[in-house]
Amino acid sequence: xxxxxxxxxxxxxxxxxEELAIAIGVSRPTLSRYFQDPERVxxxxxxxxxxxxxxxxxxxxxxxxxxxxxxxxxxGVITPYLNDLFFTKLLEAIERAAMAAGYTVxxxxxxxxxxxxxxxAETLMSMNxxxxxxxxxxxxxxxxxxxxxxxxxxxxxxxxxxxGLSDVDFVGTNHVQSTGLATEYLCRVGPPPVFxxxxxxxxxxxxxxxxxxxxMEELGHTPRIIGTEALNEEWFFESxxxxxxxxxxxxxxxxxxxxxxxxxxxxxxxxxxxxSHGLEPGAKRxxxxxxxxxxxxxxxxxxxxxxxxxxxxxxxxxxxxVSRLVSSIHAQKNxxxxxxxxxxxxxxxxxxx
Amino acid sequence: xxxxxxxxxxxxxxxxxEELAIAIGVSRPTLSRYFQDPERVxxxxxxxxxxxxxxxxxxxxxxxxxxxxxxxxxxGVITPYLNDLFFTKLLEAIERAAMAAGYTVxxxxxxxxxxxxxxxAETLMSMNxxxxxxxxxxxxxxxxxxxxxxxxxxxxxxxxxxxGLSDVDFVGTNHVQSTGLATEYLCRVGPPPVFxxxxxxxxxxxxxxxxxxxxMEELGHTPRIIGTEALNEEWFFESxxxxxxxxxxxxxxxxxxxxxxxxxxxxxxxxxxxxSHGLEPGAKRxxxxxxxxxxxxxxxxxxxxxxxxxxxxxxxxxxxxVSRLVSSIHAQKNxxxxxxxxxxxxxxxxxxx
DNA sequence: CTTAAATATGAACACGTGTAAAAGGGAGGA
DNA sequence: TCCTCCCTTTTACACGTGTTCATATTTAAG
Numbered sequence: 001x002x003x004x005x006x007x008x009x010x011x012x013x014x015x016x017x018e019e020l021a022i023a024i025g026v027s028r029p030t031l032s033r034y035f036q037d038p039e040r041v042x043x044x045x046x047x048x049x050x051x052x053x054x055x056x057x058x059x060x061x062x063x064x065x066x067x068x069x070x071x072x073x074x075x076g077v078i079t080p081y082l083n084d085l086f087f088t089k090l091l092e093a094i095e096r097a098a099m100a101a102g103y104t105v106x107x108x109x110x111x112x113x114x115x116x117x118x119x120x121a122e123t124l125m126s127m128n129x130x131x132x133x134x135x136x137x138x139x140x141x142x143x144x145x146x147x148x149x150x151x152x153x154x155x156x157x158x159x160x161x162x163x164g165l166s167d168v169d170f171v172g173t174n175h176v177q178s179t180g181l182a183t184e185y186l187c188r189v190g191p192p193p194v195f196x197x198x199x200x201x202x203x204x205x206x207x208x209x210x211x212x213x214x215x216m217e218e219l220g221h222t223p224r225i226i227g228t229e230a231l232n233e234e235w236f237f238e239s240x241x242x243x244x245x246x247x248x249x250x251x252x253x254x255x256x257x258x259x260x261x262x263x264x265x266x267x268x269x270x271x272x273x274x275x276s277h278g279l280e281p282g283a284k285r286x287x288x289x290x291x292x293x294x295x296x297x298x299x300x301x302x303x304x305x306x307x308x309x310x311x312x313x314x315x316x317x318x319x320x321x322v323s324r325l326v327s328s329i330h331a332q333k334n335x336x337x338x339x340x341x342x343x344x345x346x347x348x349x350x351x352x353x
Numbered sequence: 354x355x356x357x358x359x360x361x362x363x364x365x366x367x368x369x370x371e372e373l374a375i376a377i378g379v380s381r382p383t384l385s386r387y388f389q390d391p392e393r394v395x396x397x398x399x400x401x402x403x404x405x406x407x408x409x410x411x412x413x414x415x416x417x418x419x420x421x422x423x424x425x426x427x428x429g430v431i432t433p434y435l436n437d438l439f440f441t442k443l444l445e446a447i448e449r450a451a452m453a454a455g456y457t458v459x460x461x462x463x464x465x466x467x468x469x470x471x472x473x474a475e476t477l478m479s480m481n482x483x484x485x486x487x488x489x490x491x492x493x494x495x496x497x498x499x500x501x502x503x504x505x506x507x508x509x510x511x512x513x514x515x516x517g518l519s520d521v522d523f524v525g526t527n528h529v530q531s532t533g534l535a536t537e538y539l540c541r542v543g544p545p546p547v548f549x550x551x552x553x554x555x556x557x558x559x560x561x562x563x564x565x566x567x568x569m570e571e572l573g574h575t576p577r578i579i580g581t582e583a584l585n586e587e588w589f590f591e592s593x594x595x596x597x598x599x600x601x602x603x604x605x606x607x608x609x610x611x612x613x614x615x616x617x618x619x620x621x622x623x624x625x626x627x628x629s630h631g632l633e634p635g636a637k638r639x640x641x642x643x644x645x646x647x648x649x650x651x652x653x654x655x656x657x658x659x660x661x662x663x664x665x666x667x668x669x670x671x672x673x674x675v676s677r678l679v680s681s682i683h684a685q686k687n688x689x690x691x692x693x694x695x696x697x698x699x700x701x702x703x704x705x706x
Numbered sequence: 707c708t709t710a711a712a713t714a715t716g717a718a719c720a721c722g723t724g725t726a727a728a729a730g731g732g733a734g735g736a
Numbered sequence: 737t738c739c740t741c742c743c744t745t746t747t748a749c750a751c752g753t754g755t756t757c758a759t760a761t762t763t764a765a766g
């Protein structure tokens with residue numbers, strides 16, 4: 001009938017450094033130094049503390065430690081959306097780089113909501129993070145929020161760069177180059193492509209459209225963009241791509257066209273629409289339909305047909321953004337000028353185009 | 354030549370409540386109460402503070418506030434992996450539910466590394482989170498870490514439940530039911546399925562295998578599992594599924610089989626392998642090959658062919674886990690018994706089976 | 707207008723740890 | 737043995753805000 005004694009390990013639980021100091025027999029400041037860097041105490045103390053910690057359950061209070069340090073050792077990251085493998089790859093690259101640089105990462109997600117984005121920024125500022133990385137929601141972002149972050153702490157924008165914001169560091173993809181590359185390739189191997197736009201959730205949507213138009217005109221072709229009407233501005237990219245092309249194919253249009261999609265998720269919807277109409281993008285024997293994406297979404301090599309696309313160099317964007325942020329942190333002065341790094345895209349040719 | 358004056362808003366920046374109290378003309382404790390709940394000060398003070406805050410830039414220090422409250426208002430979440438839409442959906446559901454309940458979420462990712470998982474747990478404990486939610490890495494997780502979390506704070510496991518851990522709350526899917534449902538369906542409409550295993554990254558892998566075997570035997574069929582040899586225990590599910598079926602098809606095997614995949618990402622690789630061999634899963638006109646997944650990955654309706662699967666009720670799992678955690682938090686006493694909630698899966702029949 | 711009750715405020719202390727300056731201790735040289 | 741120097745430890749204060757309780761203020765009742 002008696003409940004069994006709580007198992008909770010055999011170690012005595014200790015809640016403060018003070019108690020720990022008594023239990024081990026060294027002074028509290030010595031412990032404080034030990035936890036920041038074990039080499040900062042004498043060898044004898046180090047051994048003594050190490051052995052003491054083995055017999056006791058203690059974790060330093062995160063808040064108390066960070067409150068008094070000159071530097072919190074935290075990097076804040078704000079991401080617009082979680083259910084998108086592009087952003088998860090970016091976030092993973094960032095977290096790995098930040099961890100390697102010795103920082104703790106606090107990641108917040110905007111869930112495609114401006115208010116949540118603003119609240120996340122507020123949280124990061126209240127935590128006195130050493131610096132912040134942000135992939136903004138886009139034109140809907142509250143620019144005053146970005147402005148406050150920029151003026152308050154080392155701040156680097158990633159992936160998408162709202163206009164009307166001056167002097168903000170940015171690391172992302174050179175969309176003029178990457179989209180141009182895809183456009184040029186499609187023009188070379190078939191009819192000049194139409195551009196299947198993505199919902200205007202951020203500025204990359206516009207940049208890629210403009211880059212497509214510019215390249216088309218440079219090559220002497222007439223640009224044509226579809227999928228811009230009645231855009232819901234939501235992140236349902238696949239169904240957007242599917243719906244637009246479904247309509248076209250049903251009307252007998254674009255059956256042998258080249259279609260450059262604004263990103264891979266739109267292209268996945270496009271592939272689906274093609275299949276529904278018995279079309280096989282990229283297959284020579286079956287008309288000239290070609291579908292191409294942008295980003296190199298991790299699933300591209302497994303799609304049917306395998307999706308040709310332009311790879312964004314996420315594995316560079318993340319680490320470079322972190323490295324710039326870290327150097328901004330170390331330079332306590334206002335950093336020199338504005339830092340902008342744009343990575344080229346790489347053609348990934350598979351089956352679909 | 355003179356650089357323009359820093360724009361940084363026109364508001365004076367204030368760093369402590371003390372300064373703010375002087376600037377506004379109320380006492381600091383009054384401000385403290387105001388920030389916790391504006392209704393806790395008189396209407397006159399409220400107005401005064403509100404107007405004062407408009408003319409000044411101030412954010413309360415996160416660490417100082419949380420350090421002294423009896424409750425930090427933080428829920429910690431540990432996720433095993435980011436580049437998987439199942440977990441991002443789960444995380445999003447959790448974050449939304451936690452936000453709605455008034456909690457701040459600190460999400461940490463294990464990046465499929467036991468050490469990182471342990472460090473994340475340490476971080477959460479050091480932050481004195483009110484409670485923690487965890488989708489563990491699996492059998493590789495350090496059980497002592499889970500045990501410590503359980504004994505230290507309200508703790509609910511999600512998605513996958515390591516064995517050998519007693520009395521831990523758990524919210525997830527009833528894999529006996531969900532996998533059984535798929536197995537039964539496949540048996541009903543075609544030849545009894547083989548089971549294409551997933552890398553043993555967590556206990557769900559085993560649970561689904563066992564559930565498949567049980568259902569097959571119940572129906573009087575001989576179970577057969579493929580894809581278990583030389584499993585790399587990594588999260589490259591698609592290429593795993595593709596490689597296994599590629600090998601089978603190349604040897605002329607399983608060309609007209611029913612294949613139940615341990616999850617949708619494995620199934621995506623399986624679909625790819627089928628396409629490479631000219632097979633069209635689910636298409637009546639083209640033999641009897643059927644491929645089915647598990648989870649209802651968001652891309653299923655857009656695949657070619659559309660992937661039939663069993664949906665996990667992520668939109669319930671997340672919120673219910675949060676709700677249990679919150680009630681555990683409010684019951685300062687050791688909660689009654691162990692809480693286990695398993696949600697049934699739902700058949701999502703599309704084209705592939 | 708007076709008085710009691712209700713409410714808002716402020717002074718003082720608390721939280722758990724970082725850190726600068728003062729005190730301590732041990733080794734090496736005379 | 738004594739002194740100096742250097743390194744370690746300790747004392748004391750700081751950080752920014754929560755919280756208690758005595759006091760000041762407002763409100764309601766008579």
